[in-house]
Amino acid sequence: MGEFAVHGGDFFGAIGIRLDELEKRHDVVNADVLDAWYGPSPRALSAVREHLDWLIRTSPPTHAEGLRQVVAECRSVSEAEVLLGPGSSHLIFLLIPRLFGGKRVVLLDPTYGEYAHLLGQHGATIERFDLNGPEFRPSVPDLIEFCQQHEGLILVNPNSPTGVALTLAEVQTLVSSLPTNYPIWIDETYIDYCGEGQSAEPLVQAHPNLVVCKSMSKFYALSGLRVGYVVAAPDLVRTVEPEIAPWSVGLLAQLAAAEALRDTEYYEARRAETATLRAELEATLTEAGFEITPSTANFIMFRVESAEAMVAEAEKRNIFLRNCDSLSPRFKDDYVRVAVKGEPFLGRLKLFFSSR
Numbered sequence: 001m002g003e004f005a006v007h008g009g010d011f012f013g014a015i016g017i018r019l020d021e022l023e024k025r026h027d028v029v030n031a032d033v034l035d036a037w038y039g040p041s042p043r044a045l046s047a048v049r050e051h052l053d054w055l056i057r058t059s060p061p062t063h064a065e066g067l068r069q070v071v072a073e074c075r076s077v078s079e080a081e082v083l084l085g086p087g088s089s090h091l092i093f094l095l096i097p098r099l100f101g102g103k104r105v106v107l108l109d110p111t112y113g114e115y116a117h118l119l120g121q122h123g124a125t126i127e128r129f130d131l132n133g134p135e136f137r138p139s140v141p142d143l144i145e146f147c148q149q150h151e152g153l154i155l156v157n158p159n160s161p162t163g164v165a166l167t168l169a170e171v172q173t174l175v176s177s178l179p180t181n182y183p184i185w186i187d188e189t190y191i192d193y194c195g196e197g198q199s200a201e202p203l204v205q206a207h208p209n210l211v212v213c214k215s216m217s218k219f220y221a222l223s224g225l226r227v228g229y230v231v232a233a234p235d236l237v238r239t240v241e242p243e244i245a246p247w248s249v250g251l252l253a254q255l256a257a258a259e260a261l262r263d264t265e266y267y268e269a270r271r272a273e274t275a276t277l278r279a280e281l282e283a284t285l286t287e288a289g290f291e292i293t294p295s296t297a298n299f300i301m302f303r304v305e306s307a308e309a310m311v312a313e314a315e316k317r318n319i320f321l322r323n324c325d326s327l328s329p330r331f332k333d334d335y336v337r338v339a340v341k342g343e344p345f346l347g348r349l350k351l352f353f354s355s356r
């Protein structure tokens, strides 16, 4: 196999990668990946169940044209600004080389590892903007000054693995302070956990140099279906859409995503519950003596004596955690990330951490 960026997902080792022992999943706490602890919208589920056989055997609308309309309606952007793909990863792989290849590109450190991996493969130089614990919060004026010395910015907001978010007002200041031809990519995979109205999608209209990357995997609980989109200037969308293969977004994914986008009430409730569960897990970690980074998302990063030892210890109990080493060259076996879970997995996580 070639070289890939490091990701969570080791839990599949315990479930079985051939997917022929799926009942094991009930015992495996997969807190190394950041999938939602809740299920997708009941509206999405019942539509999928009702038409399942037909959905599986039918070719979807070629370029997800209908879903594109729904995204535009639900997210208050224009259809011409929306580009759909089979997961945001597909769009990241399509667009990052085009927008940032060969440039000196600013990345927060730590951050999601796929960007450094891709930039490295496409002749870009990574300019790391160091964040420091326990807050790991970027100073916006310092970040602007740093960006001005380089040629592009990739910002994961809220950031992973820290869970720290800039507000929309801060993002607006940042975007407005950079030249109109300065490429800016904002990955908002976890933004919906921060509350309504925090997305930078509406800024694209006034800032054609901005691309907002929207995974539908996590907040909408659709990871297994693979659907995501970007909001970008219509010129960019028109140029790159012929590079997306027909029928890329499956029919199950198109239907479930459209229903999920319309079901704001259901997801609002899950967001509030996630905040409560996160607070419970934060309290357990703090009581157990760990230094946590205050998070706005569905995961928490905390400092440990040995990440490797903790991950191995948890694995013996079928609990999977993420060693953060691959997310910053400055991390040296000292940070772990855990996904927020509902019961019964939350109870197992609390028990594990409180016995440390």
Ligand SMILES: Cc1ncc(COP(=O)(O)O)c(C=O)c1O
Binding pocket: 034, 086, 087, 088, 089, 090, 112, 156, 160, 187, 189, 214, 215, 216, 217, 223, 227, 228
């Ligand atoms: C910050 C970030 N961006 C993008 C992705 C890719 O998500 P997907 O391809 O499922 O849309 C992930 C997945 O973990 C992520 O954490």
